[in-house]
Amino acid sequence: MATETVNNAQSAQKEIPKPQTKVIWRTFWILLGITALEFVIAFTMAHGTLRVSIFVLMTLVKAFYIVAEFMHLKGEVKMLIWSILIPTIFVIWLVIALLMEGDSIFEMRFFNE
């Protein structure tokens, strides 16, 4: 990879290639569109489990585009992708564990008798 970049440097002195920004702007419009949709839902839909699930789903889609396209994890070696993704299992575990804990705290505080 090091030799490749040096070659790039030498050719760059002659002429600079044209920017390739199509994918970047496409990702931007997707992110902006989802955020706009989130606002529409926030003001039109009643509070409830369905609304929360939609928000969580949209957040995960946005996160996917940021990590895959902007941070370019998509273009990395498979092993690197997995070594970043698999440890997030612990986060999922913590979400389930602590939200259940919160639920039982609620039960104890308000339905004790």
Next chain:
Amino acid sequence: MATVATQEISSKKLWGGGMEPMKASYGKLMMWFFLLSDAFTFSALLITYGLNRFGADAYDPKQHGAEFKMSTDYWPVPEHIFDAVPFFHGVSMPLVFVGIMTFILIMSSVTMVLAVEAGHRMDRNDVEKWMLWTILGGITFLGCQAWEWSHFIHGTDTPTISRVFVNGQWTTKEIFGANLIENQYGPPLFADLFFFITGFHGTHVFSGVLLNILIFYNTTMGVYERRGHYEMVEKVGLYWHFVDLVWVFVFTFFYLV
């Protein structure tokens, strides 16, 4: 894979550095793993918010009145709390300001990728241009956050009446704004978590801006051009996108849900 490597490369070279595990340089790999650990920290903070929210009484129109009123007794609905916009005093614009902040951060993430892309092409002028825009976006976001904190701390025009236990008896007290001990918008924990989560994120934005300024300076001095590659822009870019990523989650779980 290891056997293939030892066949091709002498052991002196193998253990003396220069190898790139997972085809990513040392710096890039370590940035990824640092960000993973940082993601755990932010997850812990946001999940703590979830725990406390689940454990507290939440605002319920049937029980607390159809029109939302601030009270220290129940967890508030965020869109009724975050409805202030600079220069529009007293006008209720739910989530407008935080929407602007979200747009600024996404936009600065885009200019950062454009800087990275320009770096791949060894286009020094473009890297400088896009880094400047990224720095500007970061500083604007920090300014917005400073205003939001200031508004959150000073509070609304009308106070929230709270029941407090002083010297052995219950009395009422007017609360303006929020700090770590009392909070007019809801239970004290709501304000504590607001300060901790947005504060920790803001600290990341701040250090990100400093790193971006450093990268911009090095670019203008031609450090990366002499080095032959702009990988430093890419590594700091990873950090900057991560800050944007965290904001996506903070936005959902603090302001929307």
